[in-house]
Amino acid sequence: MPSPTTIAFIGGGNMAGALIGGLRRSGQAVEHILVIEPWAEQRERLAQQHGVTALPAADASLARAALVVWAVKPQSFAEAAAACAAQVGGALQLSVMAGIRSETIAAATGSQRVVRAMPNTPALIGQGIAGLYARPQVSDDERAHVEALLAPTGQTLWVDREDDLDSVTALSGSGPAYVFLFIESMMEAARRMGLSDAQGRALALRTFAGATELAMRSEDPPAVLRERVTSKGGTTFAALESMRADGVGEAIVRAVLAAQTRAAELGRGG
Ligand SMILES: NC(=O)C1=CN([C@@H]2O[C@H](COP(=O)(O)OP(=O)(O)OC[C@H]3O[C@@H](n4cnc5c(N)ncnc54)[C@H](O)[C@@H]3O)[C@@H](O)[C@H]2O)C=CC1
Ligand SMILES: O=C(O)[C@@H]1CCC=N1
The missing domain is CATH 1.10.3730.10 (ProC C-terminal domain-like)
Structure with missing residues (x-):
């Protein structure tokens, strides 16, 4: 049964670290942050910097998450999604991956409730700006939830057309x-x-x-x-x-x- 406050990160690298730092600063308890991160050195860094224990591979605990954040490289998405799909279909999906279309994410996860975000690294110090796009199946409350998640990392800006996220990526992401x-x-x-x-x-x-x-x-x-x-x-x-x-x-x-x-x-x- 998903817990409304549990957030799972698939990929625990730079961008996930910036978002997790923001969550921790805004009071999110470590028990409600799940991270899947295959690289041991990166798991160690997450534990040291944020007190979060990351798992090396997906397991049944992922089904607890009401929100799943996709923070792997675009090229790793298909493989990562295949390992998680059985657990994440009931959750709201938030992707920070460059390029990968929301339709692809919906097909790979079994959830049409997909928001794409394009943050940037000043998020680490709360000075970022993130472009956001939501599929029509995402509710206003879910949009507000995503905005609240990103608020500690800086500003947000919604775009109506998904293709505009490629321009946001080129301008403020990179x-x-x-x-x-x-x-x-x-x-x-x-x-x-x-x-x-x-x-x-x-x-x-x-x-x-x-x-x-x-x-x-x-x-x-x-x-x-x-x-x-x-x-x-x-x-x-x-x-x-x-x-x-x-x-x-x-x-x-x-x-x-x-x-x-x-x-x-x-x-x-x-
Ligand atoms: N670095 C940046 O400035 C920005 C990055 N992004 C996007 O964020 C995403 C992540 O980028 P970074 O954090 O910079 O990369 P990163 O390489 O620091 O992090 C990706 C992490 O995913 C892990 N990973 C690889 N395969 C996995 C799997 N199958 N399951 C779970 N984890 C797996 C890797 O071990 C790595 O730690 C990319 O899709 C990128 O397009 C978006 C905005 C800005
Ligand atoms: O270089 C990249 O592909 C990622 C997306 C935006 C910033 N870094």
Whole structure:
């Protein structure tokens, strides 16, 4: 008999860890968190960080869960679902997997009640944003339950069309990696200009945080804020001209579209 408060995670890696951390911070008892995680080192990490005992393989205890969170790599889903299907059919399914369509999840689990979420790693510190899509069979209460589960990890944003989750994946799911790459490049430039690593790190990170906060608080679009930094014939102008000559802006757009294409491929089993 499912217990309304029991949540099972299939896959106990990075994303599951971020969600479990949020659950623990919001008071969810460890007895009501089940995790299936075949990798011993990862089970050890979950025990140390969150006090949660993970199982190496699915067993009958999974049938207790009213909510099942799918947090394996898309390529592992079919195998993971085959091992759990007998126990999870009565539960609400929540997938964080990139690409895998809700129809595929419904067919593999025997439950039409499927919500897909696309979180990102700032969820670890409660600063994430997750895109959400629900199949029509999901009730308003179940939508609210999923929102409550994700609330400790940051903001949520519903989309009406499932395909839009591929765009969310490309923008905010993968997005932290683009930001980190930009920061890495600024730190490399700091090094080449003779600043210490600590100085480069402090200057680059604070610049990102400050500029992002300014953009969030401002009524002006980012383009206007950028123009305000750019004195004619000055240093920013020199930097932006160099970026324009290198096609940096268009290259970033192409990169995001490549991620969207890959999300769609993963959905087709690619
Ligand atoms: N890392 C990220 O920034 C984000 C990841 N995602 C999605 O989250 C999912 C998980 O990604 P990560 O946590 O980064 O990967 P991860 O590799 O850290 O975690 C996946 C875990 O699943 C386990 N696993 C493999 N086969 C299994 C099976 N048959 N049964 C149960 N567990 C199994 C692995 O041992 C591993 O610990 C992916 O589908 C990804 O698309 C979504 C948003 C952001
Ligand atoms: O790279 C990936 O496939 C996953 C999905 C979004 C972020 N990481």
